[in-house]
Amino acid sequence: MRQFVIGDIHGACKALIQCLERSGFDYEHDQLICLGDVCDGWPETNQAIEELLKIQNLVFILGNHDLWALEWATGGEAKNIWLSQGGDATIRSYPDGMPDSHIRLLKEAHYYFDDRKRLFVHAGIDPEVPIEIQSADIFLWDRSLFRRAIANMHEKRECCITGYNEVYIGHTPIHHYQMTPMKCCEIWLMDTGAGWEGVLSMMDINTKEVFISDIVMDMYPKGSGRVK
Secondary structure: OOEEEEOOOOOOHHHHHHHHHHHOOOOOOOEEEEOOOOOOOOOOHHHHHHHHOOOOEEEEEOOHHHHHHHHHHOOOOOOHHHHHHHHHHHHHHOOOOOOHHHHHHHHOOEOEEEEOOEEEEOOOOOOOOOHHHOOHHHHHHOOHHHHHHHHHHHOOOOOOOOOOOEEEEOOOOOOOOOOOOEEEOOEEEOOOEOOOOOEOEEEEOOOOOEEEOOOHHHHOOOOOOOOO
């Protein structure tokens, strides 16, 4: 079984399929760890989740946009901040409401996934606090770990920040730095801007081979996503 990790998809099903095809991903035998935020942004959240549900060995990490979408799908209010950050596209992709199988995926998502000292989480963690007692807000929103990793890169310091062998995070786009995942100390930054004017990136965790989509905004009509 090969193991892959993929960054924030943000409703870009075309880009998701490109990454899966370009990696030769086996839906029955390979494992895909999704770092969250499949929802919101581009117009195919419905189709993207449906594609993920075809994968037998899927590990889905909850992202902040996924939580917003789940709150709406289960009868909550469509918050203005969510609508302005791509939630409107998610609503349009579900004209008949979100089906139970999609709701279940989001409800049962992990806050983080620890695989033999390799940690997968959407936004980050607080390295000074045991992970078991950290709040969901840290996992879904906090950018402190990202900032610390970037600072170490700029200062050319190689050190272990977290105590894990490897940490994979999404949430904060890096496409203004580069269009492929970046490694800062033990931390891999996987959000290469698929929700904006960047690309979607998928990595073979063991070989570190990277598979990227075309530029996502070129795949959709102007005005169909949150990139203006």
